[in-house]
Amino acid sequence: MIEIKQHFQRFVIGLALCMQCYGPLYGDETSDYCSQEALIANFPPTILQETLVQFQIPPEKWEVIRKELIDKDRDFVKELESRASKMSQNPLQDAQQRQTAIKLFRETLYDSFAEVMKAHGIDDAEKIQQMLDDIQMRKARAFGRCFKAQAPSTGRSPSPPPSQ
Numbered sequence: 001m002i003e004i005k006q007h008f009q010r011f012v013i014g015l016a017l018c019m020q021c022y023g024p025l026y027g028d029e030t031s032d033y034c035s036q037e038a039l040i041a042n043f044p045p046t047i048l049q050e051t052l053v054q055f056q057i058p059p060e061k062w063e064v065i066r067k068e069l070i071d072k073d074r075d076f077v078k079e080l081e082s083r084a085s086k087m088s089q090n091p092l093q094d095a096q097q098r099q100t101a102i103k104l105f106r107e108t109l110y111d112s113f114a115e116v117m118k119a120h121g122i123d124d125a126e127k128i129q130q131m132l133d134d135i136q137m138r139k140a141r142a143f144g145r146c147f148k149a150q151a152p153s154t155g156r157s158p159s160p161p162p163s164q
Helices: 002-022 036-040 045-054 059-085 095-119 125-149
Strands: none
Touching: 036 045, 036 125, 045 059, 045 125, 059 095, 095 125
16 A cells, blocks of 8 residues: 555656646645645545636536545545456556556546546546546646745755655
């Protein structure tokens, strides 16, 4: 379990650093974006709502979608581990299978998100993928801003947190 979290944290850090070149998230960063919960969650509420607004999902669906995605997020690691354990070689236990682990992570994340969206009348697979991509892009930008805000004013980037 700790190994999965470490791989996930490294993935998020790498993604955030790559995505910084797309520019800052609009507005000032807030604790909504920089809290540990928001940075670790697959579907942070503030970012999810921004995506739902952008993709014109009716406001009356927002709260129930948010709640269902929180439930999916709680079970995400279990689902990911379950899928990985059914593979001939578990990519979560073999560092040389990083690409396979990332692909499995993305597929599991998409399936979780798509299940909730389809339950609320959003059936277009391309739109669902675009929404998920938007959430991940916003998360990466927010993470980059939080990371940058915590950097010392020396002009250098801070070192990533130590692995545990």
